[in-house]
Amino acid sequence: MKNVRPKRGPAKRTSARKMEKPLIFITNDDGYEARGFNTLIDIALKFGRVVAVAPERVQSGMGHAVTMANPLHLRKVREEEDLVVYACSGTPVDCVKLAFDMIMPELPALGLSGINHGANSATSVIYSGTMGAAIEASFYNIPSIGFSLTDHDPTADLTAAAEYAERVIYRVMHEEVEIPMCLNVNIPTLPKDEIKGVRFCRQAKGYWREEFVERHDPRGRPYYWLTGIFMNQEEESTETDEYALKNGYVSIVPIQIDMTDYRQLDTVSLWDF
DSSP states (O other): OOOOOOOOTTTTBBBBGGGGEEEEEEEEETTOOOOHHHHHHHHHEEEEEEEEEEEOOOOTTOOHHHOOOOOOEEEEEEEEEEEEEESSSSSSHHHHHHIIIIIIIOOEEEEEEEEESSSSOOTTTHOOOOHHHHHHHHHSSSSSEEEEOOOTTTOOOOHHHHHHHHHHHHHHHHHOSSSSEEEEEEEOSSSSGGOOOEEEOOOOOOEEEEEEEEEOOTSSOOOEEEEEEEEESSSTTBBBBBHHHHHHOOOOEEOOOOOOOOOHHHTTTTOOO
């Protein structure tokens, strides 16, 4: 696995591969106190040193948002051997940018995001703060992984998610992979012995059908809560992450930031202006 120092950031950085223990970066979108985040820290410490920067509060659904109109604040919330954890006032992507450009002493060997409480399969990857952060980390020419459990309960059983997260991290750390790399890993809410294994698949095609619940505040003014359901346009396909999760598998989807519709590119390039 090759690491290339990013053009931005302190020039003093050196490859984490040269260190006895590789440096690993971790963030999330559920906040620095989330169980999934702290579980991922415990796993990563088995592989190296950890710098973790997570939002002060829940930032779910922030996608790739960055803070531009307000200053960002960091505070150190935990420090011990091989570990330092910060809370950030901004978004998950803000956490990544601050960590890589201002905090970490060298380029990390790996970027991690999660373990998110709630699935980020199919088109949810667009809205996900967890995956926005994982994608941002991959911009620094390192492998990155976003982990999500298909259970929104903050007290959900993370046993199976932790085991599969450790397996995936081990593989990425020990295999030759092409850089940049970003993996979207979703784990079904099942007991560990009921998960059938891992499926490498593609993102399912579909969309969210929004529904809004209207209520009124004490002054009679209306306000709205966003709800909705995912409309899977490929219910019968066995190649997608939605199929894998529905059938008891961990789904792994390699993703990229290139959103070019190459199918349309050839057509529109013939238009006469």
